[in-house]
Amino acid sequence: xxxxxxxxxxxxxxxxxxxxxxxxxxxxxxxxxxxxxxxxxxxxxxxxxxxxxxxxxxxxxxxxxxxxxxxxxxxxxxxxxxxxxxxxxxxxxxxxxxxxxxxxxxxxxxxxxxxxxxxxxxxxxxxxxxxxxxxxxxxxxxxxxxxxxxxxxxxxxxxxxxxxxxxxxxxxxxxxxxxxxxxxxxxxxxxxxxxxxxxxxxxxxxxxxxxxxxxxxxxxxxxxxxxxxxxxxxxxxxxxxxxxxxxxxxxxxxxxxxxxxxxxxxxxxxxxxxxxxxxxxxxxxxxxxxxxxxxxxxxxxxxxxxxxxxxxxxxxxxxxxxxxxxxxxxxxxxxxxxxxxxxxxxxxxxxxxxxxxxxxxxxxxxxxxxxxxxxxxxxxxxxxxxxxxxxxxxxxxxxxxxxxxxxxxxxxxxxxxxxxxxxxxxxxxxxxxxxxxxxxxxxxxxxxxxxxxxxxxxxxxxxxxxxxxxxxx
Amino acid sequence: xxxxxxxxxxxxxxxxxxxxxxxxxxxxxxxxxxxxxxxxxxxxxxxxxxxxxxxxxxxxxxxxxxxxxxxxxxxxxxxxxxxxxxxxxxxxxxxxxxxxxxxxxxxxxxxxxxxx
Numbered sequence: 001x002x003x004x005x006x007x008x009x010x011x012x013x014x015x016x017x018x019x020x021x022x023x024x025x026x027x028x029x030x031x032x033x034x035x036x037x038x039x040x041x042x043x044x045x046x047x048x049x050x051x052x053x054x055x056x057x058x059x060x061x062x063x064x065x066x067x068x069x070x071x072x073x074x075x076x077x078x079x080x081x082x083x084x085x086x087x088x089x090x091x092x093x094x095x096x097x098x099x100x101x102x103x104x105x106x107x108x109x110x111x112x113x114x115x116x117x118x119x120x121x122x123x124x125x126x127x128x129x130x131x132x133x134x135x136x137x138x139x140x141x142x143x144x145x146x147x148x149x150x151x152x153x154x155x156x157x158x159x160x161x162x163x164x165x166x167x168x169x170x171x172x173x174x175x176x177x178x179x180x181x182x183x184x185x186x187x188x189x190x191x192x193x194x195x196x197x198x199x200x201x202x203x204x205x206x207x208x209x210x211x212x213x214x215x216x217x218x219x220x221x222x223x224x225x226x227x228x229x230x231x232x233x234x235x236x237x238x239x240x241x242x243x244x245x246x247x248x249x250x251x252x253x254x255x256x257x258x259x260x261x262x263x264x265x266x267x268x269x270x271x272x273x274x275x276x277x278x279x280x281x282x283x284x285x286x287x288x289x290x291x292x293x294x295x296x297x298x299x300x301x302x303x304x305x306x307x308x309x310x311x312x313x314x315x316x317x318x319x320x321x322x323x324x325x326x327x328x329x330x331x332x333x334x335x336x337x338x339x340x341x342x343x344x345x346x347x348x349x350x351x352x353x354x355x356x357x358x359x360x361x362x363x364x365x366x367x368x369x370x371x372x373x374x375x376x377x378x379x380x381x382x383x384x385x386x387x388x389x390x391x392x393x394x395x396x397x398x399x400x401x402x403x404x405x406x407x408x409x410x411x412x413x414x415x416x417x418x419x420x421x422x423x424x425x426x427x428x429x430x431x432x433x434x435x436x437x438x439x440x441x442x443x444x445x446x447x448x449x450x451x452x453x454x455x456x457x458x459x460x461x462x463x464x465x466x467x468x469x470x471x472x473x
Numbered sequence: 474x475x476x477x478x479x480x481x482x483x484x485x486x487x488x489x490x491x492x493x494x495x496x497x498x499x500x501x502x503x504x505x506x507x508x509x510x511x512x513x514x515x516x517x518x519x520x521x522x523x524x525x526x527x528x529x530x531x532x533x534x535x536x537x538x539x540x541x542x543x544x545x546x547x548x549x550x551x552x553x554x555x556x557x558x559x560x561x562x563x564x565x566x567x568x569x570x571x572x573x574x575x576x577x578x579x580x581x582x583x584x585x586x587x588x589x
Binding site: 053054055074081404407408411412415418419420422435436438439441443444445446448450451456457458459460462463464 | 488500501513545550551552554555558560561
């Protein structure tokens, strides 16, 4: 109950926070050096279908060739929403690929990460079985087999995540060429526009420039700054110049710590591009944030299990009466030197099942007390303060929550683009009455939706509190 | 419109929320107003629900949680779009008023004052 109340409170907070965003937009608008009414024929991209709860809204709408008013204010808002939608859409695809990896019986080739939860249970249960007959070789083989399955699935998951990371790295690098082509084209168009139409509308040339800007904003987050004589400068959302009137600045790549970094004029702008939007933002957020987060959790899981199990096995006595030493350790898993990379390197090094130390020191080889302790590790906080199964559950639930959040963002951004395109259709009629009607529709829809939201919020709170809160009048 | 009949809430909250998001995305004012009325009716009938119905409604509320988050985000985006369109219209109206003054010759007079 607390969860949904918190979620709804967050939404309320987000709506308040939106006012700040609106002020920024209003400020941008107030300071925009708009050229006012300038007719043109912009060519819109195909409208991205908006899926809300499995229902498709606004799909299949194209506005290619529709007579329209060029208006940089509206266009910038559209570009901004499209670049955000592009970023969240790209990130969502990557997150869905990650989530598929952790779905039980997902059938993803090369790894069965979805089975890690049951593998953990199976491994510690194998020790529980060994308690009843510690000398039984078949039960000992079963422990090693379960250990091998667990290690294989964890290392396989790490390997798949690293492969996804490499793939995203390549996708992001592939965007660079497109960005450079577009910025070069925009710089060239700037020169032509400034020389041929320094005062007025450059017609087709401006159409082409707008089209290139729209494409560029799908790739990277950009800001547009109108300059003298109908010129235009383009920066990344964090202010690095991509185009300054007739000159463009090439985005370049370089390898830093095994990954591709992106440079503008010698400055590493990878972090800025990640948060800027567009496909590049989506690729880099997934590559540098989402996958490393999941890998880090897997590393902690592998490190925690390997070190705790090895330490406990070395503390006991095996079937041959031996105890692990520094020179001859009785390790079941390869001992990880540090947390990072533990998952990818996780493997079973013990080949002789008689080396499983089921007995405690001084209790004879027929004793089972160390096997009992090993089985109980499943309930101990051996993974960064959590039990192994809770640690894995947190990894999966955190990933699921991120997918839900990005899905919600993407749906809302695409819905926003749909609304803006509908408004633009009304503007294209070049009729103030039609414009006013379109505005009224937007405003009335917003008010009605706000009312629906407020009442639904109250209903859901009341429903979840089961009578604690009563209906409002 | 929603009504409690035979202990079954119809339609489910999730459907109402999804419907509202879709209607807002396509700016379907009429549908949103219908939904507002339905929600008001549902809210008004909460007090009379049996414990069983309330339990069912609580389950629906949990099911609708993610869709409600989406609806909230669409509402946010709409609010921002509305502000942009309002400001755009203000700019256009100013432009038109200024053009009319210029057509009447007021613009030239203002320019002269500016040079004083």
